[in-house]
Amino acid sequence: MEKSQFIVFFTIVISVQILVNFYLTLRGYQALEAFPRVRPWFIAFMIVATFSYLVGRTLEKSMYNPLVVSLHWLGAFWFAVMLYATLQLLLIDLTRIIDLVLPFIRKLSGENYPLFKFRTGLIVASITFLVVMAGHLNAWYPKTVHLSLDIPKKVEGMDSLRIVAVSDIHLGTIIGPRKTGKLVRTVNALNPDIILLAGDVLDEDVGPVIRQNLGDSLSQLSAPMGIYACTGNHEYIGGGEPSIQYLEQHNIRVLRDTNVFINDAFYLIGREDRSAPSRTGKKRKTIEELLPTVDTTKPVILLDHQPYHLDKVANTGVDLQISGHTHHGQLWPFGYITNRIYEVSRGYKQKGSTHFYVSTGFGTWGPPVRTGNRPEVVVLTLKFNAGK
Template sequence: MNKNMRFLIFFGIILGIHFLVNFYIYKRGVQGLGAMPQLLPYLRGIMLFLTLAYPAGRFLEKIWYSPISSFIHWSGAFWFAGMLYFVLIIFTLDLFRWSNMLFHFMPDKLSSNYTHIKLITTYVASALVVVTVLLGHINAWTPKIVKKTIHIHKAGGERKTLKIVAASDIHLGTIIGPRKTAKLVNTINSLKPDIILFAGDVVDEDVKPVIEQNLGKNLLHLKAPLGVYASTGNHEYIGGAEEAVQYLESHGINILRDETVFLDSCFYLVGREDKEKTSFTSVPRKTVRELLSPLDKQKPIILLDHQPFHLELAQEAGVDLQISGHTHHGQLWPLGYITQKIFEVSRGYKQKGNTHFYVSTGYGTWGPPVRIGNRPEILAFTLEFE
């Protein structure tokens, strides 16, 4: 089975699940509005628009980027978060209803007025979802600064310390537009870094919205004496890695694609290609051991690797600090519990032997511009050398 066929099957499964989930919400909405049938035509129209909005918006902006395509994209993106919390609430109510059918614990007086109770429950559930998504949107636009001092058991030449400011998963595009990009650049510059690092997913798939909004103009204002470097992420490959890399490099970001640079006669910076490179190009990326084998292991080694799989390989190869992202820590509660099962580190810091790891929750968002249960972040690390 070729790559295109696998993608079509995967996309078909995802789209099928999407429509089934929306049909479940719609059917429960119809039941909930049983006491006010005059609202049903509005429910049908709204549900049809929201169900189609995200795939339609993403498709439309590829051929006609405009305020209309952006509005449709934003609507569908918000609905992803709303869809999740509607399903959680409705399924909880269904469990309650099914339990009552078995054990009959609801008073008969309530059962006799069931239609009106369902209407009130529908209003309350809708209000809860709207408030949750709104608060999550505010949270997604309020990044925190993670400050940490890390001691590296190696000499750094004449340099005793190195101040790194880093971010991952910016997802520049329709959702992460000019305002949030400017906020990122201003915050990074205010921290006065020696070097700026981006651990993949700088671009959110299609680079066209980035070009249309001229987001690279903000990136050109990033300031660090040792430069700005990044590795690729899976979203660069989803949208077309060559075009995304070319755009970023033309706007002051050096992309390390299975490459190493020796900076300030002090430390090595290594950038790995994303794990998805093989899926999209059929060309395997280099292993950590292959990348590090020519290096002087007495010098500090910093690795950018977007997806934090197999941390033990970086430890065994002699990496001193690895910065990753990708997980978003689920982005929406309770999905963080899933990423905790998938990754050894879903977010935050961990040390294995002499190797320090940090997995960032990311600066931007994918899909819904909403974060529940975690904050976006910018990293400000001070490395102390012996």
């Protein structure tokens, strides 16, 4: 993303955040009519919550202490609070519009309308808290997806390949030592032949990853054929080279528009992320430019973080593409939006002779909350020489 585009994007995001929080503050202020002494404290909290994520992410680049980490966590959770509180308040406001035509709210509230408003606000806050906490618990427990695929290509001395694939880990302040350790234990317990990381291994700035020594956990990933990754947009948001070098230093080989021939059996291609050209100034190679150095009579596996233009990969000799990026919206109802943007927002699809799998991801971006789906680790068993 170019600097001018980033400024426009940043301005839009901040403007939306301020407007939404102003709406929440106004409605909360109205709900506290029965308790006027609480109102100043509520406004103070809303100011802190509104800007905590921005302040926390900015400060952690130069300092890393409990206050900065707390601001980051508060701001991250607050994104989810904003969503679910706003959805409820919009529904309430729709009800109030109906009440203008068919009055019924005053009858339900009785004589003490201010207390009725407070109780309504308390219900909204309680529902929001329960939904966000349930989503946080859901984000902590990934599911394991098993998928067996037939690859009609012959591999000497190898009947099958067991891949454990993970995308969108987003290592950083939110996805710290506990979650990283859980990832490593989960993946290693699945006994992979090879481990593939489909981008966004790191969450933007590499600083929190270094300070928490998360690379020590990554170095414990184990597979006889190695651990490979492609770049994601968040590797480049974090500066690109520092993030990629950190992964390389911790036993993960990052493929950037290159391929490797593994065990004289199959090819693995890793594409640069779509965001790379705006960061590096180098054009991302097309599939046609990547394949001439690959013998497509052998199995070919492709890592491409963002699952765009699947038709350009189908029937090219690539047998399997593994992607992530979408999180399938992460928070309900955003999955409906990602379904419209991507041909495959999550899960499996076959186009022609090419298999595609888009993972919902292991970690989270922004709020450590998943309400639209579960995080996952994917086990792909490729069976060779099928159909021959």
